[in-house]
Amino acid sequence: GEDVEQSLFLSVREGDSSVINCTYTDSSSTYLYWYKQEPGAGLQLLTYIFSNMDMKQDQRLTVLLNKKDKHLSLRIADTQTGDSAIYFCAESKSSNTGKLIFGQGTTLQVKP
Amino acid sequence: DVKVTQSSRYLVKRTGEKVFLECVQDMDHENMFWYRQDPGLGLRLIYFSYDVKMKEKGDIPEGYSVSREKKERFSLILESASTNQTSMYLCASSLVWASGLFYNEQFFGPGTRLTVL
Numbered sequence: 001g002e003d004v005e006q007s008l009f010l011s012v013r014e015g016d017s018s019v020i021n022c023t024y025t026d027s028s029s030t031y032l033y034w035y036k037q038e039p040g041a042g043l044q045l046l047t048y049i050f051s052n053m054d055m056k057q058d059q060r061l062t063v064l065l066n067k068k069d070k071h072l073s074l075r076i077a078d079t080q081t082g083d084s085a086i087y088f089c090a091e092s093k094s095s096n097t098g099k100l101i102f103g104q105g106t107t108l109q110v111k112p
Numbered sequence: 113d114v115k116v117t118q119s120s121r122y123l124v125k126r127t128g129e130k131v132f133l134e135c136v137q138d139m140d141h142e143n144m145f146w147y148r149q150d151p152g153l154g155l156r157l158i159y160f161s162y163d164v165k166m167k168e169k170g171d172i173p174e175g176y177s178v179s180r181e182k183k184e185r186f187s188l189i190l191e192s193a194s195t196n197q198t199s200m201y202l203c204a205s206s207l208v209w210a211s212g213l214f215y216n217e218q219f220f221g222p223g224t225r226l227t228v229l
Contacts, residue, residue, distance in 0.1 A: 008152060031216060042116070042202055042220030043155075088154060098143040098162070098208040098216050099170075104154035 004091055006103035013111050018076040020106045022089035025070060029091040032065060033100065034074045037086040046074075046087070076108075084110045115139070116221035118203055124227045131190040133224050135203030143208060144186035145218065146170075146178060149200040161186055193228045200225050 003025045012018045024032070030051050035043040049056045049063045049072075056063045062075040072089055086107050090100040119134035137144065143162050147155040147170075157170030159178040167178050175197060179187045186205075190197055204218040 004154075006154075033217075040222070042222045043204075043218075044220065045217050048217075092216050098206045098218070099145075099157070099160060100216070100218060102147075102155040104152060 004089055004101050004103035006087075006089060006106045008104060009107050009109070011109040011111065012079050014079060014081055016079055018074075018079045018083070018108055018110075020074045020076075020087050020089075020108065022072040022074075022103050023070055024072065024089075024091050024101075026091060026101075027067070027070065031092050032063075032072050033090040033092070034061075034063065035088040035090060035102075037088065037105070039085070043088060079108075079110050081110045081112060084108055116203060116205055116219050118201075118221040118224050120224050121222060122225050122227075124229065125190075125193050126229055127194055129190075129193050129228075131193050131226065131228075133188040133190075133201055133203075133226070135186045135188070135205075135221055136184055137186075137205035137219070138184065139205065139207070139219070140183065141205035141207045141219075142183075143206045144180065145204040145206070146176075146186065146188045147202045147204065148172070149202055149223070155202065158188065193226075195228050198226060198228045 005023045033048040034046040036046045037043045060077045064073045086105040088105045090102045092100045116137045145160040146158045161167045161180040177189045201224045203221040206218040
């Protein structure tokens with residue numbers, strides 16, 4: 001089956017690290033993605049990881065993938081108020097339809 | 113830059129009205145998608161299209177239909193709007209393969225917030 005689960009809310013203080021977690025059920029997923037949605041806007045791709053990787057780092061963002069547990073996490077270092085948004089994880093398989101399965105989204109609140 | 117535009121940011125309609133939501137992308141993408149976004153439920157796929165005049169049902173197609181007569185335009189139609197279709201509607205497009213590599217980034221429009229009274 002196809003299911004992606006996230007917790008709905010996370011609150012952190014400015015300057016702290018944020019860790020947003022996601023679990024998925026389909027072990028055949030080839031790519032896993034993190035999208036960010038700022039208030040009043042559509043989603044924008046933040047980063048992605050191929051399923052044969054364990055970790056990917058991109059400036060303040062670190063993505064960790066545990067394939068055994070089907071667990072994906074996004075760590076944001078030195079979280080800023082501008083990071084306040086909804087974060088969605090998504091999975092896809094190698095297919096020509098490009099269909100993605102999205103989680104429920106985690107609202108990140110950054111307090112000054 | 114890829115641009116996905118949606119015809120309206122806010123729309124208010126009455127129960128029973130026929131509603132058209134339009135989406136246009138300017139990057140020659142094959143795939144286009146319609147989602148609805150509700151709090152706590154994330155994005156749920158309504159319909160998608162992988163080519164002109166081709167469409168496939170997503171997870172929640174009931175009460176909706178779509179039209180893709182041109183590659184750049186994908187329309188979502190609510191034949192007879194109901195109050196439970198009050199939601200945020202997001203359109204996206206994607207290019208699955210680029211330069212021989214699996215790519216599959218979806219580009220989203222800003223959304224249409226539809227209220228059905």
